[in-house]
Amino acid sequence: MGFICVILLLLLIVCLYYLFHPEYKCRSIDENKCYNKECISSAASILNTLNTNINPCDDFYEYSCGNSIDHRRPINLMNQSHYNSGLQLKNLIESLIDDKQPRYIQNLVKYYRSCLDEDLIGKLDVKPLTDIIGRLRGWPVLNSTQWFSNANHYHWLNTYIMMREIGITANSLIDLKVEKDVRNSSRFIAHIDQPVFNINITDNNQLDQYTKLMVTIATMMGVYETDARNEWLSVLEFEMKLIKFSLSSKDHQNNTYHSNSYMKVSQLKSLAPNINWIQFFTEFVRQPIENHVNISDLEVIVLAPNYIKELNQILVKTDKKVLANYLIWKVIYQYIPLLGRRWREPLETYLLNTDPNYTKENRWQTCLKQLQTYMPLALGNIYLKHNTNRKSEIEVISMINDIKESFIEIVDKYKWMSDGVKSKANEKIKLMKLGIGFPQDVRDDNQMDNWLTHILYHLNLERGVNPADIIIKYRGEDNTLLISNLIIDGLYREDVPMSLNFGSFGVLISEQMLNILSEVGRLYDENGVYGKWWDTVSDNGFDTRIKCFHKKIKHFDDMTTGMHLSDRYKLIEKYITDMTLLKQTLMAYRAHTKQMGPQLGLIGLNHTSEQLFWISAVNTYYNDRLDYQDNNSYDMMKYR
Numbered sequence: 001m002g003f004i005c006v007i008l009l010l011l012l013i014v015c016l017y018y019l020f021h022p023e024y025k026c027r028s029i030d031e032n033k034c035y036n037k038e039c040i041s042s043a044a045s046i047l048n049t050l051n052t053n054i055n056p057c058d059d060f061y062e063y064s065c066g067n068s069i070d071h072r073r074p075i076n077l078m079n080q081s082h083y084n085s086g087l088q089l090k091n092l093i094e095s096l097i098d099d100k101q102p103r104y105i106q107n108l109v110k111y112y113r114s115c116l117d118e119d120l121i122g123k124l125d126v127k128p129l130t131d132i133i134g135r136l137r138g139w140p141v142l143n144s145t146q147w148f149s150n151a152n153h154y155h156w157l158n159t160y161i162m163m164r165e166i167g168i169t170a171n172s173l174i175d176l177k178v179e180k181d182v183r184n185s186s187r188f189i190a191h192i193d194q195p196v197f198n199i200n201i202t203d204n205n206q207l208d209q210y211t212k213l214m215v216t217i218a219t220m221m222g223v224y225e226t227d228a229r230n231e232w233l234s235v236l237e238f239e240m241k242l243i244k245f246s247l248s249s250k251d252h253q254n255n256t257y258h259s260n261s262y263m264k265v266s267q268l269k270s271l272a273p274n275i276n277w278i279q280f281f282t283e284f285v286r287q288p289i290e291n292h293v294n295i296s297d298l299e300v301i302v303l304a305p306n307y308i309k310e311l312n313q314i315l316v317k318t319d320k321k322v323l324a325n326y327l328i329w330k331v332i333y334q335y336i337p338l339l340g341r342r343w344r345e346p347l348e349t350y351l352l353n354t355d356p357n358y359t360k361e362n363r364w365q366t367c368l369k370q371l372q373t374y375m376p377l378a379l380g381n382i383y384l385k386h387n388t389n390r391k392s393e394i395e396v397i398s399m400i401n402d403i404k405e406s407f408i409e410i411v412d413k414y415k416w417m418s419d420g421v422k423s424k425a426n427e428k429i430k431l432m433k434l435g436i437g438f439p440q441d442v443r444d445d446n447q448m449d450n451w452l453t454h455i456l457y458h459l460n461l462e463r464g465v466n467p468a469d470i471i472i473k474y475r476g477e478d479n480t481l482l483i484s485n486l487i488i489d490g491l492y493r494e495d496v497p498m499s500l501n502f503g504s505f506g507v508l509i510s511e512q513m514l515n516i517l518s519e520v521g522r523l524y525d526e527n528g529v530y531g532k533w534w535d536t537v538s539d540n541g542f543d544t545r546i547k548c549f550h551k552k553i554k555h556f557d558d559m560t561t562g563m564h565l566s567d568r569y570k571l572i573e574k575y576i577t578d579m580t581l582l583k584q585t586l587m588a589y590r591a592h593t594k595q596m597g598p599q600l601g602l603i604g605l606n607h608t609s610e611q612l613f614w615i616s617a618v619n620t621y622y623n624d625r626l627d628y629q630d631n632n633s634y635d636m637m638k639y640r
Contacts, residue, residue, distance in 0.1 A: 032598075032600055032601055033600060033601050033602065033603045034496070034497060034600040034601070034602060034603070035603060036495050037495075038493055038494075038495040038496050039495070039496055039497070039600075039602055039603065040603065042493075042496050042500055042602060043602040043603055043604050043605055044604075046602070046605060046612075046615060046616075046619070047604060047605070048067060049064065049065055049066075049067050049615075049619050050063065050064065050066070050067060050615075051063055051065075051066025051067050053066075054066055056611075060614070060618070061618060064614070064615045064618040064619060065618055065619060082490075084490045085486045085487065085489065085490040086364075086365055086368055088383075088387075088486070088489065088490075089368055089379070089383065089486070090364045090368060092382065092383065092386055093108070093109060093112050093368075093371075093382070096109050096382070104375075104378045104381075105378065105382060107375075107378070108371060108375050108378045108379065108382070111370070111371065111374075111375065112367050112368075112371060115338070115363075115366070115367035115370060116363060116364065116367055118340070118341070118363065121338075121339065121340045122340040122341065122342075124340075125339075125340060125343075126220075126221060126339060126343065128335075128338075128339075129332065129335050129339060130221075132166065132168070132331065132335070133328060133331070133332075135162065135166055136159055136162050136163065136166075136327075136328065136331070137150060137154075137159070137162070139324070139325070139328045140231070140321045140324050140325050141218055141223055141227075141228065141231045141232075141325050141328075142221065142222065142223060147324060151320060151321070154320045154323075154324060156173065156315065156320075156323045156324075156327060157275070157276060157279060157280065159324065159327050160173070160174075160280075160327075161279075161283045163327075163331065168331055168334070169334060171195050171196075172195055172326065172327060172330035173195065173242075173311065173315075173327070174192060174193070174194075174195070174275075174280075174308070174311070175192075175193040175194065175195050175196070176190060176191065176192055176193070176280075177190075177191045177193070178190055178191070179191055180477055180478075181301070181477075182301075182477055182530065183262075183530035184530065185477040185478045185528045189299065189300060189301055190281070190298075190300040190301070191300070191301045191303055192268070192300055192301065192302045192303065192304075192308065193303040193304055194242075194246045194247060194303070194304040194307040194308075195242070195246075197239070197242070197243045197246065199239070199243070201240050201243050201244070203354075205353070205354065206354045207236070209350050209353050209354050210236070210350065210354075211229075211232060211233070211236060212350070213346055213347065213349075213350040214228070214232040214235070214236070214329065215228045215229050215232055216346045217332060217336070217343075217346060218231070218232065220342075220343070220346075231325055232325075232329075234319070234322045234325070235322060235325045235326050235329060238314075238318055238322050238323075238326055239326065241314055242307075242311070242314070245306060245307055245310040246304065246307050247304050247306070247307060261301050261302055261303060261305070262299060262300075262301055262302075263299070263300065263302055264296065264297055264298065264299055264300070265277050265278070265281065265295055265296050265297070265298045265300060266296040266297065268300060268302060268308075269296070271302070271305060271308060271309055271312070272308050272309060272311065272312035273312065274312045274313070274315060274316050275308075275311075275312055275315070278295055278296070281295055281298070282295065333347075337366050338366075338370070348360055383485065383486060384485065387485065387489065391494060392488050392489065392492050392494055393436060393485070393488055395492070395494065396483070396488055396492055396505070397434065397436075399501070399502065399505070399506055399509065399588070399592070400434060400481065400509055400513075402588035402589075402591050402592050403506065403509055403510055403513060403584060403585060403588040404429055404430070404432065404513070405588065405591065406584045406585070406587035406588040406591065407429050407510075407513060407514075407516075407584050408426050408429050408430070409587065410580065410583065410584055410587070411425050411426055411429070411517075412426070414541075415541075416538070416541030416542065416544060416545055417537075417538045417541055417542075418535055418537040418538050418541075420535065421533065421534055421535055421537075421538040424525070424526070424533050425516070425517060427526050428479060428516055428525065428526040429513075429516060430526075431479060431526040431527070432479050432480070432481055432513070432516065432526075433478065433479060433480040433481070434480070434481050434483070435475075435480045435481065435482040435483070436482075436483050436484070436485060436488070471483070471484045471487060472484070472487050472508055472509070472512060473512055474512040474513060474515040474516065474521070476515065476516075476518075476520055476521050476523065476524040476528070477524060477528050478527075478528035479516075479524060479525075479526055479527065479528045480528075481509070481512060481513060483509075491504065491505045491508070492505050497599040497600050497601070497602070497609060497612065498589065498592055498593075498596070498599055499589065499599050499609040499610065499612040499613040499616065500612060500613075500616045502585055502586075502588065502589040502592070502613055502616075503585075503589075503612065503613040503614065503615070503616025503617040503620065504616050504617070504619075504620040506585045506588065506589065507581055507582065507585050507617050507620065508620075509585075510581035510582075510584045510585045510588075511577070511581050513581075513584075514577055514580060514581055514584075522534045545576070546576070549575065549576060582617060585617070586610070586613065589610075589613055590610075593609065
């Protein structure tokens with residue numbers, strides 16, 4: 001520990017000298033080291049993670065990450081990128097003078113500033129929320145005469161429609177999105193889905209904390225605690241029923257690509273006759289439908305048919321008061337983060353007690369999330385206008401091309417894959433498109449003002465990736481790797497050795513690119529046309545490879561639990577993916593150095609460029625994926 005402190009002190013002295021003597025040109029004994037500010041910062045960060053008491057040849061994971069593991073503070077690259085990128089947006093928005101900007105920017109700045117005004121929000125207290133509840137015809141928990149006077153005529157769908165009309169996200173019973181058709185990327189189609197439930201009904205602590213939150217909020221709004229608890233028990237019981245017949249995340253993903261997920265509205269009416277689907281689509285969606293099209297003949301994708309079928313029954317059997325309480329509670333839960341501090345504190349306590357990954361946000365982070373949710377086009381446009389440096393973007397594109405070449409080289413060597421599939425795979429890799437930022441017309445101020453007044457404006461996001469999003473992902477429907485400008489600025493560092501960039505950003509790119517050959521990726525060809533292009537020989541070859549790998553690792557034990565690694569069969573494909581993407585990225589880095597020449601090292605670290613690549617890869621790729629809900633995740637990552 002003392003050695004590390006001495007090194008850090010030396011680095012600080014060098015950094016300070018460099019900062020205050022910009023005319024000084026560093027003349028080091030070792031000309032192969034990098035001495036700029038970014039390199040010094042990177043060296044210090046790596047030194048903080050290394051366990052120098054370990055021989056890296058004996059245990060490279062412990063050597064690279066040991067200090068982080070000992071202090072339970074792994075480097076989460078994506079979280080750090082979110083924070084850094086958020087700061088960029090925050091500073092940018094706060095620097096704008098709204099009265100000199102186009103209308104859409106003025107609205108964005110005003111919204112952001114009003115969200116930050118804690119004094120005004122505190123004075124308003126809960127009034128903005130009670131006003132919304134009033135517009136939704138009241139809340140039974142509050143013994144609202146407004147609700148009980150119309151109880152006989154209450155229908156949950158009418159509440160859903162009113163939510164939509166006043167701009168509230170209505171997805172607590174049925175989630176509906178209009179997205180690209182996974183089997184035909186040239187058209188948009190309505191997706192009917194189950195809600196995203198944020199509670200684990202098998203976790204008694206979470207259920208207790210959730211109930212406590214519901215009761216606390218209700219009593220703060222004037223309900224007697226006993227009444228609140230009785231009402232909420234019925235609501236919780238109803239929500240638990242919904243969760244019990246919802247699909248698991250894995251089954252839900254698989255259902256997306258099944259042909260039986262497609263059905264006409266007339267078939268949907270047969271599946272769930274107690275739900276008025278005609279009213280749902282015409283009033284709730286409010287999408288323009290061609291006059292000659294009969295709504296019953298419209299095709300939709302039903303991602304959770306069993307959930308919809310069960311919901312059809314439970315809606316009829318459930319007391320109207322329980323339905324109303326549930327829907328209004330979901331609105332309240334959605335709006336708590338926008339209220340004053342005293343209202344946010346119970347929610348923060350709940351999240352701290354139930355979510356190991358939760359960290360308390362600054363107010364500006366909450367407000368920024370609101371902008372990213374409700375004004376994404378405007379935010380992305382602003383970011384592009386004020387970030388014109390394309391150097392990083394050009395270097396990232398070059399990195400991606402290097403990784404594509406190494407991917408093709410790896411596929412060429414696959415003996416288990418048929419020649420026909422190998423040829424198609426390589427063609428798909430070569431033709432993979434890269435989506436960075438918006439097309440030019442989306443950057444036009446007049447066009448933006450027009451789009452932002454149109455009810456369908458958000459669909460234009462499909463034309464590119466929002467530069468103000470934090471996103472890096474492969475989209476199989478059109479064979480495109482999507483990378484936002486903001487994530488490039490947050491993760492890619494221009495002034496450090498490329499060994500660090502390939503080891504961090506490069507492995508994230510490789511990870512996404514491997515989805516070209518994933519179970520879902522095999523359903524789309526090089527042009528994004530739906531249809532399986534793998535043959536039986538390649539399918540069997542891949543299965544054989546998994547079984548072979550299973551045999552090779554079956555003798556390794558998890559030192560902590562005594563469990564064979566091979567017993568965790570679901571991780572085997574991840575092991576194979578790990579090895580492939582690391583090999584792929586390392587090959588790309590070697591090709592880069594062959595073309596550009598040797599890379600500089602870092603001061604205070606006696607490592608070669610390739611060793612720095614591996615240290616960077618471990619500290620960004622692996623630590624970024626630790627599952628804090630699995631007590632053995634640190635030990636399992638050691639073997640990965």
